[in-house]
Amino acid sequence: MGRVILFCCLLFNCLGNGLLAEPIKIGLSYPRTGNYKAEGLELHRGALMAVAAINAQGGLLGRPLQLLTRNSASRADKARGNVERFASQGARMVFGGATSEEAIAAGKRARELGLLYFATLSFAEEVTGRAGHRYLFRESNSALMSARVLGEYLGWNMPRQRYHYIVVDDTWGRSIESELRLTTGSQDRARHGRSALPASGALQRQRAEALHKAAASDAEILVLALLGEDLLHSMRLAHDLGLHKRMQIIVPHLSKSLIQQAGPKVMQGVIGTQAWTWQVPSEEQSPGGQAFVAEYIEQHREYPDSAAASAYAIVQQWAEAVRRSASLDSEKLIGALEDHSYSLLKGPQQWRAFDHQNVQSVYAVRVKARSQIMQDLLKQDYFEIIHRMDGEDAAPSQDEWQQQRGEQLTLQ
Structure with a gap:
C-alpha cells in the first residue's frame, strides 16, 4: 500500500509540475473591429485550435503554450503598439495582421525587440520585398x-x-x-x-x-x-x-x-x-489538413477559411522550429525555419531562406x-x-x- 501511495504522490508531483510550469507566451495581433473583423475571427479561431492541439500533446519544452491576443483594428500604429505590449508580457513570438501596412509596422517593431513576426493576411510584395528582414516571415501568398x-x-x-x-x-x-x-x-x-x-x-x-x-x-x-x-x-x-x-x-x-x-x-x-480552401486537403491527400477541417467543423459548424488555416499553420510551424532547435531564441529559430520544407494542411510548402516567403501552391x-x-x-x-x-x-x-x-x- 505504501508503494502505491508513494507512486501516486510522485505521479501527482510530475503532473503538477507540468501544469504549474511557466507558460510559453505567443501574441496574436488581429482585427476584432474595423474593416477586416470577419477575417480576424478566422485568425483567432485557427490560432486557438493550434494552441489547444500543441498543449494536448504536452506543450513545448515541457511547458504549456499560452495565446495572448490584442485588437489591431487593422491599423499600423495599433499593431506596432500590440507588439510592444506582447513583449512586455513576455511573448516569444508575434503573428497576425490583415493588412500589409500593419504587417510591415509590426514586423519592424518586432525586430527591434528581438521577436519573430509572422504575417498572415498581408499580400503586398513589399512585405517580404523592400520591407523584408530576418525577423519577418510571411505565411500567406504574395500579390x-x-x-x-x-x-x-x-x-x-x-x-x-x-x-x-x-x-x-x-x-x-x-x-x-x-x-x-x-x-x-x-x-x-x-x-x-x-x-x-x-x-x-x-x-x-x-x-x-x-x-x-x-x-x-x-x-x-x-x-x-x-x-x-x-x-x-x-x-x-x-x-x-x-x-x-x-x-x-x-x-x-x-x-x-x-x-x-x-x-x-x-x-x-x-x-x-x-x-487554401477546405477542399484542398482531400485533393492533395493531406491527413493533417483533413483532420483540421473535421475539427473546425465540429467546433464551429462551418468550414474553415484560409485565414484560419494560416494562423493554425504558423503556430504549428513555429512550435516545430522550437522543438527542432530545442530553443526559444529568435536567432536559432530563424536558422531552424529557413529553407525548411514541410507538409501540414496541404501539399509541400517551404519557408524560403532568401526572403522568408512561404512558397506554396x-x-x-x-x-x-x-x-x-x-x-x-x-x-x-x-x-x-x-x-x-x-x-x-x-x-x-x-x-x-x-x-x-x-x-x-x-x-x-
Whole structure:
C-alpha cells in the first residue's frame, strides 16, 4: 500500500509540475473591429485550435503554450503598439495582421525587440520585398503569386479582354494592380481604366462613382482589388448595377466571410484566388489538413477559411522550429525555419531562406452558383477550384526579389 501511495504522490508531483510550469507566451495581433473583423475571427479561431492541439500533446519544452491576443483594428500604429505590449508580457513570438501596412509596422517593431513576426493576411510584395528582414516571415501568398495564377488562367480562357480596375490606394492595392496588369497585359491605362478608393474610410459616394465609371466603360473584365467592408459594399453595388451580367468580376483575394456577408447570389461566378480552401486537403491527400477541417467543423459548424488555416499553420510551424532547435531564441529559430520544407494542411510548402516567403501552391477559384451551394450539408461549399499553380512557379525568383530590394540584396 505504501508503494502505491508513494507512486501516486510522485505521479501527482510530475503532473503538477507540468501544469504549474511557466507558460510559453505567443501574441496574436488581429482585427476584432474595423474593416477586416470577419477575417480576424478566422485568425483567432485557427490560432486557438493550434494552441489547444500543441498543449494536448504536452506543450513545448515541457511547458504549456499560452495565446495572448490584442485588437489591431487593422491599423499600423495599433499593431506596432500590440507588439510592444506582447513583449512586455513576455511573448516569444508575434503573428497576425490583415493588412500589409500593419504587417510591415509590426514586423519592424518586432525586430527591434528581438521577436519573430509572422504575417498572415498581408499580400503586398513589399512585405517580404523592400520591407523584408530576418525577423519577418510571411505565411500567406504574395500579390505576385495571386497575379500569376490569375493571369495564367485568364490568358488561357479569356484572352485579349479589356480590363477596368477599382483598387484600394494602399500598399497591397497598388501592388496587386501592378502585378495583375503585368500578367494580363493590361498595362495601357488608356485602354484599361481605373479608379482608386482611399485606404481607410471610403465613402459610399466614392464607391458609387468608381462603379459608375466602370459601367460607362467598355470593359469586359472588372477587377475589384479591394478587401473587407470596402469590397463587400462594392460587390453589392456592382450587383445592383447589373455589372455581373456583362463583365467577369475578379476579386484577387476571395474569402468565406465575404460570401457569407454579401450572399451567394451577389458573389456567383466571381473569380479570385486562395492559398487554401477546405477542399484542398482531400485533393492533395493531406491527413493533417483533413483532420483540421473535421475539427473546425465540429467546433464551429462551418468550414474553415484560409485565414484560419494560416494562423493554425504558423503556430504549428513555429512550435516545430522550437522543438527542432530545442530553443526559444529568435536567432536559432530563424536558422531552424529557413529553407525548411514541410507538409501540414496541404501539399509541400517551404519557408524560403532568401526572403522568408512561404512558397506554396496557389489556386484560382470561382464562386459556385447559389443552387449548388445550397445542396451542401453546411450550405457553405462556396469555391470551385479552376486552376492551380505550384509555388515555385508563382513566387518571385531570387533575381526578381533582388530587383525589388535595390542595393540591399540580403535580409538584414
